[in-house]
Amino acid sequence: PLLPSIFDVLILNSSTNSPPQDSSSLKFTAMKFFATAIALVAAAVVKACEGQPDQPTMTSISSNPDFNITSITFNRYPFCIGESICATINGTLSAPITAPTHGLIIGFINGGSPFYLQPFDxxxxxxxxxxxxxxxxxFCFPTLTATDIPTDFSFNHTIMSGNGNGNELFSQIGLVNFTSCSS
Structure with a gap:
């Protein structure tokens, strides 16, 4: 071969048909090798993380809710199948939340029919x-009882609730992922 392999260089030219190199050239080549290896590992880590946000973006689909939500932060994302979804929700409450409340969590794939429905109070x-x-x-939403939630796949997740006064309390939608987790 015209160029020695990196292994020939790193093994200090143990091969008899490799061209001789001085020690500064060997050090420089070894440094380039390790810098390239570190860069490749860093790129792989960035690539693995780039498709998975830290939090899903939830958007209000309510016209005049009693709870105007400004932010939702989930304690763990992607969501874990078989575990509760816990959240901190910030916003402006224009009326007290009173019983009975009627909530529903719905999962849709590509805008089609729901593949899970989970009521909650x-x-x-x-x-x-x-x-x-x-x-x-x-608070923590109840554990989803659906067993056929696709993992590592994005789908529309809607969370809505009515207030005890008869008004809509909130309605949010976002593109989310579930995964299999071990507690």
Missing amino acids: LCSIVSCPVAQNTTTLE
């Missing part, structure tokens, strides 16, 4: 009534 998760001046709620 927000007042069974947080202590109701919740005062109107409340700006942050922290």
Whole structure:
């Protein structure tokens, strides 16, 4: 071969048909090899992480909700199949949250039919009534009972709830992923 392999260079030219190199050339070649290896590992890590956001982006689909949500932060993402989804929700509450609340978590693939529906009562998760001046709620949604949730696949996830006063409390949609996790 015209060029010696990196192994020939790193083994200090043990092969008899490799051209001789001085020690500074060997050090420089070894440094280039290790710098390239580190760069390749760093690129692989970035590539593995780039498709998976730290948090899904949730968007309101409510026109006049009692709880105008400004941010949702989940304690663990991607979501884990068989585990509760815990969240911190910030926003402006224009009316107290009162019982009975009627909530629903829905998963859709490509805008098609829902593949899971999970009802919940927000007042069974947080202590109701919740005062109107409340700006942050922290709670865990019930564990999804669906067993056929696709893993490592993005789909639309809708979370909505009605307030005990008959108004819409909130309705949010986002593109999310589930995965199999070990606690």
